[in-house]
Amino acid sequence: MSALHESKTYVPSSENLEKYAKLHDFNEALQTKRGQVPEAECFLSGPEPGQQVVLPKDVYELLVAVVDAMQQGMAVTIRPNHERVTTQQAADLLGVSRPTVVRLVENGELPATKIGRHRRILLVDVLEYQKRHETRQFDAIAATSDLDAEIPPAEFFKSVRAEVAAERANGA
Incomplete structure (x- = not known):
């Protein structure tokens, strides 16, 4: 094989x-x-x-x-991680609009190459950006929490996010 x-x-x-x-x-x-x-x-x-x-x-x-x-x-x-994806495919993976991905590329936050008029992004770079973005989100939430209260671990936020996504998928 x-x-x-x-x-x-x-x-x-x-x-x-x-x-x-x-x-x-x-x-x-x-x-x-x-x-x-x-x-x-x-x-x-x-x-x-x-x-x-x-x-x-x-x-x-x-x-x-x-x-x-x-x-x-x-x-x-x-899909192998070395594969290149379009800006629309990257947007679908990240759950954002294609113009948002284009802006991320233009701002240097997401590396891409241009093939003719089209941008291509390594799938592994999209997944790494997604992980960095989630970490920043969790850090921002923790930073705005009451300093006297115990800050839940990142896993708590991930589980809440998964529950909300499941509810949306079920039409709730």
Whole structure:
């Protein structure tokens, strides 16, 4: 199998929906029994007895996210980090408008290259900007908090943000 060099979208197969559901239920049972993430190692096994390899935690979490999405009938796209994206794709990832991304590029906050009239941005640079921006947001919130009160950790703000996003997605 060759290395993945381009984006690839995986569309759930209708004949595999029952298998996705079984994987999803299996993972939920593990989380219920053991907590948020299984404490024991998880393995990828081959067709022959003894053919297995330990899955790193980040690969396990990626597989769980893929199964959850496909079980819900959603397609999943895998995109290498070295790939260049358009300003519109960067805007979609950041949740801002395309003109905002153009302004970030012009202000030097987001590196980009110009190919003809079009700007292209490394996906990894977009993701790094997103992480820096979130850190600045959390720091600003903490700085405006009452100094006598205990300042919640960044994880608290991330969980609140995730809850709000979930409510929006559910149409609340």
